[in-house]
Amino acid sequence: MKSSPVLDAGPAASAGKGADSIQFSSAEHPQHSPNNVNLTEPLQQNNPRRSMKLLNRGVFLPLLAGVAFLLLWEYQVFHKIFDLKKYQLPLPSAIAEAMRDNFSLLISYTGYTLAEAVLGMLIGSACGFLIALAATAWPRWGGGSLTMVAALNAVPIVALAPIMNLWFGDGIGSRAAIVTATTMAAMAINAYKGMAAVDPLALDLMHSYAAGKPAVFRYLRIRSSLPYVFTALKINATASMIGAIVGEFFFSSRGLGYLLSNSIKVAKMPLGWSCIVLAAIAGVVFYLVVERLEKVFIRWHPSRRS
């Protein structure tokens, strides 16, 4: 029983408008990734002057809120509300000072953690993509591997960390392995979705050209999976930083996570917070790089045309 795309297109096409619109919205999913949903849309719709105004509002308001938040923090309003002491929640100025004092150490540790995250994410995403390929090419047996990978994704990172440490020692390898395990599933599931969400008409056309499976993959499925792949990469960019840092909590002699858990243990809260700040900055940079790549690679996609 080979599953035929023509048969599958049947019910959706005949079910009329309701089903169509649902399918449409699910196909729209990857383009509505949170980062570009509401910040760019109004800019494209309106004329230049109006969009300038919107841009100002869209930037200034959050900026103002952020500054207000920092000021409230600095002048200990939060400390009074939540009854906290300064050694529990250090002031932003103290965090900045700790960051200045340990600048070179923090930078080198950030690089180390980022290296683990990038390495693990590349391996994990590649594995995930291969799994998606297999699952699309041989739905009956490959589908099982997709389920297994989804199960692996539900395994808490903290449970994986000690095991990976036993397997790969306490070098960069064990954290890269943790990140690999945590990033594989998002890529596999997303890429599979993209490869399955091919326009049925295009599939019919390929069939009418008597195109084989490899050709369908090469010209149709891989291309149509690209937006989903980049969504997965963006998810993984964040997840991989988390994986690397949490991995370092346990067995490491370097890295932001190691420094973070250590400085909390010896009650150097400002240093701990500066680790978090740097981890966030590194994560954002990583994310922006992936997003930049996305813009370059899927320029042809409707969501990218202005």
Place this chain on the structure above:
Amino acid sequence: MKQNNAFMRGRLLPLLVWIFGLLVIWETVSWWLLNVARTPLAQSKLPYVHEVASTLWKYSGTLLKEGGATFGNAGVGFLIGALAGVLLAVLMSLSRTIEQLAFPYAIASQMIPVLGLAPIIYGIVRDEQVSRIIISGYITFFPVALNMLRGLRSVDPSALELMHSYAAKPWAVYWKLRFPAALPGLFSGLKIAAPLAVTGAILVELMGAQHGIGVIMLRNLYYGPSHTYMFWSTVLVGALLGMASYWLMSLAERLAAPWQPEFRPKGGGQ
């Protein structure tokens, strides 16, 4: 015959073969490491499956109790975080100003390694119960808010126009149109968050708590090779908790939003 056919065609058989095959490979490699390669700490690295299973069975009472504690705490935090997330999403969809205020920070906070905050929050609160709930809630909050907002926004414009032409009140638009449309988004957020909430709860337990699966996990890891089966059992329980949370959300989604393409008998058109 017909039943057999349905069984073969379904996803059950390939999945069972996968699981069985992996178990056999695991057991073989474990045997090989122990008896042929003679790797140091062979059983810690890859223990015999049957030994782990028997340990799991033997200590099932303790594991169930501690796992339940973890799951309960994660669940409380998860519910609080999800409610707060839904609330924020509705507020953001109601008011452009609130959205402009909150949305950039919601996105930015997604990029902060949230789980990295666990030791800090534990350091501030110094209470395992509360910090577990805070972490789980915090992790749940953002995926739910963002996905819910996307759902609330993804309403078919012509349906919205129809509602307007009926002079529908705002609450009617929300209740009848936007909330049902947001359910798939809400559940995709919940499905992302549920295993993470369990992870967060276990993470706090590892930092120094009295109860929970993470506590036994750490203890048995420190005892070394003699407790390796127990350690692996706790890892297994942690994995099962994560999967159970995901599975529960999928089940709830099936019950609450059964009209989605992936639940159709033919699937999403492969």
